[in-house]
Amino acid sequence: MQRVFIYGSCVTRDGVELWPDYGLELAGYVARQSLISAVAPSRPNDFDTSTISSPFQRRMAEGDIRGNVVAKLTSNPDDIDLILWDLTDERLGVYRVPSGGYVSRVVDYTTGIYKGRPALDTPIRIGTNEHRTLWEQALVEFLASLENSRVRDRLVLNAMPWALHDEEGASTRTTANDPEAFNAVLAEYSAIAERHGVRIARPDVQRIRGAREHQWGAAPFHYTQDSYRASLDAILQVL
Template sequence: MRSVLIHGSCVTRDAFALPGESRFWIADYYARSSLASAFADHGLEGVDTSTITSAFQRRMVERDLDKVFRRAMPAARADMIVVDLVDERFGILVDDRAGVGTPSAELLRTRGISPDLHRVAPGSVDFLTAWEAGRRRLMAEATAAGVADRIIVHQARWAERSADGARFDHQSSAEANHLLEYMYGRLRLDLAPHQFVRVPAHLVVGDPDHRWGRSPVHYVEEYYRTFLDLLDRATAAPPR
């Protein structure tokens, strides 16, 4: 079995939880964290995470605020570092000290979140500037640590429809996918073609019975199985 370090969202993590999957195991998982936040100099001050009852959700928020992934990645012993950008949809929060956090639902429910924080919307000029700084730092630090060749980008996209024929909001999906394609394109500046995994468009379909509920980023099982097959091929053979 090959080990996987994930910085991304449930679109990647859920694939490894499929019944019968035995090719990979998750070494660690960093969720709800924009690259703009993960590679910022410091997080937001005064946030009290004790109100988050779920240990996983509390750890997720604390890791984002404490920039743990930035410190953990250079020492990662995982066979691959899988990155997806679906949680860039949250944008970022910035305080007057240039501290940065990702405004997940869990963070916004904590005590100590000041109403004076500046919320930066995904896709805005300020967001893209901060995200670009995070991307550059990700690649610089991964290269310095000798792990850049282990990065695999899961080019996930929002679905436009569900398997039962229901349509998701077209404008929301189109805007999200436009931003995602731009950001994946920026990652291509530093990574080789074989480091990108993209599931065919006809499988980007929502599952109305998904365990996390109906959503344009909760896919049918065939999507996840195809992603794992593509990941297996991308990492099992040497690049050409």
């Protein structure tokens, strides 16, 4: 079994139940942390995470604030055989924190979690020139940290696109989530990562379908079982 650390989102995590068929086992998981916030942590005293009721969501928010994923990936490199990374939790961009650093907007810090002054500024949205520049700079720093710990060659980007349609052919687009727009950004950012030497697993898009009865509800990033298998097939092909 290969021991896998997921840095990403439910896009990769929700397929874990199929992993034994592919010789994989879960060694760790960090979600809701932008690459930008991962390398540019914020000051924990500016935040109060006690209002987050879900223990998982609280841990992820605290990790995002502190930018803890790099340490988790490099502190015990002998415990990880493969790092699977996906970009879905980049979808809302980041906030620049006035006292320094960044936080990911996939965590809603504006609901009383952020206590600093002044208030969080205008979001830096994914796909903008500012976000793209910050993200590529963060990528270079991220890869250097992995290289220093000799785990860079274990990194694979799971470039699983959002589903355009569900298993019955209905559109998955909603007012909150536009899969075509996200997939265009995913392709662009994946290409940036590839130029920096990151291996990319691109599944067969014809097999990618949303699941109406997914355990977390219908969304372009909640898939059918065969979609997760398509992703895993692409990952094994890269390996």
